Amino acid sequence: MSVSKTIRPAQEKDLPEILAIYNDAICTTNAVYTETQTTLEERKAWFLRQQEAGFPIFVAITGRNDQEKIAGFGTFGQFRPWAGFKYSVEHSLYINRAFQGQGFGGLILNRLLEEAVKMKLHLMVAGIDSGNKASIRLHEKFGFTSVGLLKEAGYKNGQWLDLNFMQKMLTVR
Template sequence: MKILPATPDHHAAIAAIRTDVVRQTTAIFHTNEWTAPQVADLIAARRAAGRDLWVVVDAVGTVLGFATYDRFRGGDGYDHTMEHSIFLTPQARGQGAGRALMQVLEAQAAAAGVHVMVAAIDADNHAARQFHTALGYAETGRMPQVGRKFGRWLDLVLMQKIMDDQPAD
């Protein structure tokens, strides 16, 4: 496995992975699917802000997943708090791809001065919660019935990791 910044060659695969997650799971509460041009626009916007979208590829270059991060909320008081997204193909789960992606993502975020990284997870997604706990994230909030998908209400768990020990100015 290799972790790389996404290139145009990866756009269609990234869109396909996210579309599968949207259609099949509650890992993301959104129902909008991405196209390759939308992925290109997202990557351009993230790069302009100093953030990359990373992919994990196998030995032949097949995209197995991706991860990215962006602002947690608007307003300059949140400049040092980011929320990440990570999505893997079913065959990549449990193989170390997610951990490898997160190590690169967190290293980039820490180098950019990110103080807190947030994960927003479906409360029923026990595997994602365990994954984040293993990476040092702690549950900091639970929001009942804030999402709706597949005809049911979804609870959101917020987890966070403090990335540095920098004091506030």
């Protein structure tokens, strides 16, 4: 029996599972360059900021109605806070470790790209730790290209981390 996979907009009720996935990424990976876990209150504030700014948050759902599990989530926001960047966004994508390698990352990324095109955005950026080869491959599969490596841009758990920037043009000039 195959695993059911659905993408839908995140709801406030999803925040505890979103928080668990995000904090697990903080504790077990270099996907987030911090060692400090976030709180539910901070995630609620983030959720409201994203909504107010008009930026989507999508969750990947597996299971049936009464037994739904969030396999991952993704979002994007303005790349930089100045007006000249209003058509450029940077996205984030996190998958529950129990569901990695099952296609959820691609489903969420595809939905983020569709939404960005619908919003008439021009460029999507991904900042990916250089050691995260699976994420880099996923982004390449979706047409992202590496455009720069920031050597030792981050520091976590006693080590310097390199940040790989990738981009995908969403509109053609």
